[in-house]
Amino acid sequence: MRVVVNGLGEMGASLALAIKNSRDDAEIIGVDRNLDALNKAKKIDLVVDTSSDLKSVVADADVIILATPIRAIIATLHDLLDLTLKPGVLIMDTGSTKDQVMQAAQPLIKKGIAFVGGHAMAGTQRAGIDAVDGHLYDQVPYFLVSDDQDAVYRAKELLNGIGVHIIRVEAQQHDLMMAYLSDLPHVVAATLVNSTTQTLTDYPELPNYAAGGFKDTTRIGAADPQMWTDILMTNHDATLESLESFQSSLNRVIEALKANDATTIYDFFDHSKQLRQKF
């Protein structure tokens, strides 16, 4: 089974390695614009072949996994329309928002090509093929989005071997859940960091006094700016909904503090304490 993986970053390379390790018949073909990544992939024996051009290797692929940043996934889904693909090819992606990806995949799906949107709740602060980890996907939730039962069956068959927990969802449900669990926390963490700008100018020693609370809450404020800009732009409506919900909730706390309303502030913290225990 020839598996073309387009994008040998942390997610793509780790998925390729997990698939390679889980089945004897898997031959990985690695595609990346970055030649260093391709050389590294050869060096660690991840791939049987590499290319810097997806077009040149798709014709005999049994599976094509799109693991680039999300805007490139969307562009590639359009490019694939004009290429000759092997009959029965299964195309999947790893993008962290799904509604726009599924819309971009519609023309391929209408041509009868099997496409399954995918998103694993995995990944670290590291990036690139140097972060490759064959166990990155162990036991993680892995969302699949598709109305095509046969395609989902084949995707499950491929992914079951790597030990993920598969969950089928609708694209919009997926994106709303991710807005609250991931996009909103990233925006909030970055806003927290940025709101120290003036105080940091006034008191340059401020970082010496940051304890675990600040550090944990802002850790993802150091995430990759381009990746998170792309995620926000491609999960636009759900993220905006979550941001506005957060903003209303915050405004209520600010009003309560202005009014010296300790009861409302207590209830606010108490509700959070109860709810946080579910996570």
Added chain:
Amino acid sequence: MRVVVNGLGEMGASLALAIKNSRDDAEIIGVDRNLDALNKAKKIDLVVDTSSDLKSVVADADVIILATPIRAIIATLHDLLDLTLKPGVLIMDTGSTKDQVMQAAQPLIKKGIAFVGGHAMAGTQRAGIDAVDGHLYDQVPYFLVSDDQDAVYRAKELLNGIGVHIIRVEAQQHDLMMAYLSDLPHVVAATLVNSTTQTLTDYPELPNYAAGGFKDTTRIGAADPQMWTDILMTNHDATLESLESFQSSLNRVIEALKANDATTIYDFFDHSKQLRQKF
């Protein structure tokens, strides 16, 4: 040296233990409303004596450390005015906001009593004497607030033995730094948790999909509601300033997202990534 510690919670009991371990002449007298805490303090040999009533043990104290919740510290500072204290007694507190404490201490200071406000950047999610840890203060920043050089000298002498890094600050500078490093992150974490309320009702499986980003960012959303209500109410102005600064910053992101302005969103994340590396 008789050291009365009022409030045998995590901070007070751990400070008492660190002082006891650091000098042979220290005799700790533990005061708490909670009889279980007093029994535990005896059982672990932390104290030479205990009382549930501060008034009954202050007369021969060389040092009095107020380690209760902050509103109780303020009330106690008023109560102490009417009691007979040993000449030369040093009074300290451990409250996490300092401006209101220093104001409450003014009448004592005017009577010539040595008072030094204190706040250590230590503490865990645990609470009560069961969380006692003689190493809780190792290498942590410890703020001291006082204009009384002699009192500060004596407080330093007591605290140097427990291995803290002493920093002298003005009360208002301390409180503003804490607003950004601690109070604002706590409000934001709790707001993040609370803003999932509706989504959690719609999709009860939501917590299964929370990854490290959400968990880290919201960890302190499970903090003690009463303690944080007190901190917000006693660090009112600085917290409000930090909340309004955060709110403005967040509004700019929301407007940029509404306008599909990817450049502003990229700059926002990029600024945060740069700034976060200082912490």
